[in-house]
């Protein structure tokens with residue numbers, strides 16, 4: 492099931508760093524994950540960032556950029572950068588990508604609104620969502636709810652969290668196929684245009700391709716499935732990015 496179809500999403504990032512952790516409310520169930528404190532950590536790994544004093548997904552920006560570049564090899568043109576887009580301001584923690592039709596719709600909403608729109612969160616890659624969920628589970632970074640990997644609309648590049656979300660913003664967004672989630676998560680808007688596509692599985696595949704290029708000695712089966720083995724390798728992955736980056740060949 493693709494997350495963009497999940498209803499009743501709810502999220503929160505009630506912190507100074509504005510990493511809203513939009514999540515379906517039905518995932519608010521304590522799980523049986525092993526405590527992170529017992530983990531043997533590789534310095535600089537994604538897992539090491541679970542206890543980073545920086546409560547920002549910027550800590551995995553290098554890896555995130557490689558994943559977006561690899562995803563562009565798998566689904567060319569699916570994502571568009573909203574950095575530098577007229578009238579769109581970005582929080583310093585926002586990773587500036589959306590699916591192309593969602594980016595165009597946001598630009599159109601801004602033009603209609605006539606004043607700048609500030610985006611606090613847009614696309615999230617697997618390591619970003621992984622960290623948000625771990626911080627939530629560990630009671631860190633002021634995150635009161637976050638989705639597991641594969642369960643956030645942000646991973647599809649079809650959701651934005653807006654700093655300002657008053658009536659005029661909501662009206663302009665709704666005319667461009669962005670549904671406001673409501674008071675439970677007032678910053679969150681889902682793009683519901685029929686031209687959005689599912690990319691979360693391709694994001695998992697992009698990670699596996701990157702991993703295998705850098706770890707031919709212990710390859711993952713390249714498919715769209717995020718399982719326990721994939722997560723254990725994600726934990727080992729370098730937050731700053733792999734030595735060998737994206738390749739379209």
Ligand SMILES: [Zn+2]
Pocket residue numbers: 502511512513612645650651652678679680
């Ligand atoms: Zn959100």
